[in-house]
Amino acid sequence: MMQLLKESTAYIQSKTGGFAPGFGIILGTGLGALVKEVDIQYSLSYADIPGFPVSTVESHSGKLIFGLLAGKPVVVMQGRFHYYEGYTMEQVAFPVRVMKLLGVKKLFVSNAAGGLNPRFETSDLMVITNHINLLPGNPLIGKNLDELGPRFPDMSEVYDEHMIREAMVIAEDADFDLSEGVYVSVPGPMLETKAEYRYLSIIGADAVGMSTVPEVIAARHMDMPVFAVSVITDMCTPERIKKVVLSDILDAAAIAEPRMTMLIRELIRRS
Numbered sequence: 001m002m003q004l005l006k007e008s009t010a011y012i013q014s015k016t017g018g019f020a021p022g023f024g025i026i027l028g029t030g031l032g033a034l035v036k037e038v039d040i041q042y043s044l045s046y047a048d049i050p051g052f053p054v055s056t057v058e059s060h061s062g063k064l065i066f067g068l069l070a071g072k073p074v075v076v077m078q079g080r081f082h083y084y085e086g087y088t089m090e091q092v093a094f095p096v097r098v099m100k101l102l103g104v105k106k107l108f109v110s111n112a113a114g115g116l117n118p119r120f121e122t123s124d125l126m127v128i129t130n131h132i133n134l135l136p137g138n139p140l141i142g143k144n145l146d147e148l149g150p151r152f153p154d155m156s157e158v159y160d161e162h163m164i165r166e167a168m169v170i171a172e173d174a175d176f177d178l179s180e181g182v183y184v185s186v187p188g189p190m191l192e193t194k195a196e197y198r199y200l201s202i203i204g205a206d207a208v209g210m211s212t213v214p215e216v217i218a219a220r221h222m223d224m225p226v227f228a229v230s231v232i233t234d235m236c237t238p239e240r241i242k243k244v245v246l247s248d249i250l251d252a253a254a255i256a257e258p259r260m261t262m263l264i265r266e267l268i269r270r271s
């Protein structure tokens, strides 16, 4: 695995003139427009990078983008890998590990999620303050990659407190509501039953989605600070649940996208 990670990193460095990104960004379903704000210097298709799985979801375009955001060097994953696509947890986490080897110091993650907290509305943003992993695995299972991090990494503070506080200030200055809450990751790809939504709410989750946690676990294993935000694309409380199709999720994400982009851009500007 280390060998493949190093090969992948060397390939990327050879194609990007040694561009050294300080910040990594993973964009969720329907949230790819942040890329329009990046002054793009290099763009690589996942398919061309050794070791990179290829994204299969139509709404993801599958590119690694290098450029400047708020004047800072970033690498952006436009499209991520999900467990439900059939990838292993190691494959899902692979790009985050490559980011670390490329020199990334902080990770920013976005996702589309269902709202379990009755105070939420569709298209709200929720800063993730903690998570519950209900995926049937995680990228740290197997032989530990000692070069990357310890066998038993601490998870008592997963999401960077300083960046969470900064985000609240940015939202207040920009006059929009920013919620905080717990994200629970499930395998998917089907959305949940009403009984499952009730269960997820009872165990303490505010939002549910099918991504993020594997990448975050891999990042924290490497001691990389993480900021993550969910866009609430559909409400899953008993009174407000309705049939959801992907286009509804994309529409709701599009409404929230400018606020999410602004939040990440400003956090990077202040870093």
Ligand code: HPA
Binding pocket: 112, 113, 114, 115, 191, 192, 208, 209, 210, 233, 234, 236, 249
């Ligand atoms: N459940 C799981 N994942 C999701 C949802 C949901 O309701 N909405 C967007 N992603």
